[in-house]
Amino acid sequence: MKRYAKSTKCFAVGVGSRASEIAAFEWRLSTSLAERCLMFNLNITQIKCYNLMKMILKKYINVENLDNESYISSFMCKTVLFHCIASKPSCVWKECNILNCLNYCLFTLNNCLLNEHCPHFIDHENNLMAGKFSAEVKQQLLERMSTLIPFDGISLFGIPIDNLGERLQVKLNMKNEVHHAMPQQDEYTMTVTGNLLAELAKDVLRIVEIGDGSLETLLQKVIKLKRYYRAGDMLEKTACRLLVPPLCTSIGSLIASQNIQINNTVSSEALTWIEAGLDSDVASSRLKLASIMYCVGNAEIAALILPHIEEQYKTEVTEPMCDCYMFDRRYCKKGFGRLSSQYGVEVLKYIVAFCVKFFTLEINCVPHELQYEMFRSTQEDLLHRGEDDDWMDCAVVDSLPYLYFLQYKTYSFLQRPQEQQQALNKLEWVIRTELNLAHRETEFIRTVHGTGEQTC
Structure with a gap:
């Protein structure tokens, strides 16, 4: 690294x-x-520390500014986190120790504020707080920070973002009346809400189809959704928030494919678009980024991204979702249904894994084993093709098998045979055990031809 x-x-x-x-x-x-x-x-504890720092700043520090400016930015939080991680052993950053980690981050931030010195993590001569605020503003910020240090976690109860405070109180049995007011979940409720979220996820996949596959078509869709978001009501805004990220990922992937074809690099424009779409779901957008990094020769970066995806993909609750087949309601995971009924549509990006779809213009962003999927049509097929058969020109694969396949290819490139074998074992396991895979035959074929192992 x-x-x-x-x-x-x-x-x-x-x-x-x-x-x-x-x-x-x-x-x-x-x-x-x-x-x-x-x-x-970053591991999950470090990511949570970063998010909690931003929530705390928004609620308690960057408030009531006359010029409506956030004096302590998210970038400063990220920089402070990097410094804290570098100064503490990795064994400290565990979920059971998250309050101590958060307290250390806030304490470090307070010291930076006190000294008006927050050095950039890579370019230490760049002081992020230089000229950022006046002496009066500094005093106000220090006073607000003093109420948080030492940090005992109580302040988290007052954070309204994502209902964090209320959810913490419920979880710690500090708000019993909420338990009484909330209806008990039953099997029927979880089944209905799980099916509703699954159908919503499939609708998202259907709507974000990119038509002729051109960059112009994708950009027009994003512009329209942006206009709808500004003028729409709450439901329309929610719909736009779900639809835009997958489109951003596709735009970034198309630009990256063009970049790779021209000079075997990936432009900052492509990465910016992909980054804007990373939260579309649990895995597919990040898998596209890892795939692009592998294809351009940055296997080390791909090796950093893939474990993070695997950590986010909780197999006990995450449902693979694809528009290519009917979702089998019998196999809906209980954890998926439970979280669907608790949190609604906003939980989609945490418990749904879209299939990873590459269109023909994205051909340079996929390993060669998957490129063959884009040329499966015969001349006779092309003559009799209907409007709904455009998928025949695509390479489509389920997220979890593709994750392990990319791990196999990446670790092979980096000459890490033990991790390579582990990835192969996981790939074989998920093909045999995951009930709701939409492209199982693709996984079998790629396992044989992509790894050279005749195990399937």
Whole structure:
């Protein structure tokens, strides 16, 4: 990871320092690629610390500013987190120790604020707090921070974002009346809500089909959804939030495929679009990013992304979802139904794994074993093809098998045979045991031809 961070390229941005007298003539170095590498390498506890820091700042620190400015930014939180991770052994960052980790991060942030010095994690000479606020504002911020340090967790109960405070109180049995007011979940409720969320996920997949597969078509869809979001009601805004991320991923993948064809690199524009779509679901968008990194030769980055996806993919609750087949209601996981009834449509991105679909124009973003799927039509097939047969030109695969397949290919490239064999074992296991796979035959074929193992 250090080797990649040191060798990767950076960008020059036409933004000067606030503390400088010649800001109009200055350029800022942006190390976003190295930072993205670091973020993908965070474990779940570190990610939770980052999210909780942002929630705490929004609720308790960056409030009632006359100029409506967030003096302590998310980037500062991320920078502080990086410094804290670098200064503490990895064994500290465990979920059972999350309050202590969060307390350490807030304490470090308070010290930065006290000294008006928050050094950029990679470029230490760049002080993120230089010229950021006046002495009066600094005093206000320190006063607000003083109510949080030492951090005992009580302040979390007052956070309204995602109903965090209320959910914590319910979980800790501190709000018994909520238990009485909430109807008890039964098997029928979980079945109905699970089926509703599954059908919603399939609707998302159907609607975000990219038509002729052109970049122009995709961009037009995103522009329309943006317009609908601004003018729409609550339900329309929810629909747009679900539909836009998969489209952003496809746009990024199309641009990346063009980049790879021209000069075997991936542009910052492609990565920005892909990053905007990472939260479409549990796995598919991140798998596209890992696939692109592998195809462009950045196997080390792919190896960083894939374990994070595997950690997020909770097999006991996550449902694979595809528009290519009828969802079998008999096999809906109980955990999936339970979370669907508790949290509604917003939980889709945490418990649904869309299939990974590559269109013909994305051919440079997939390993060669999967490229054959794009050329399965014979001349006779083309003559009799209907409007609904466009999928024949696509390479479509379920998320979890593709995760293990990419791990196999990546670890093979990096000459890590033990992890490579583990990935192969997991691939074989998921093909045999996951009940709701839509493209099982694709998995069998790719396991044989992609790995050279005659185990299937």
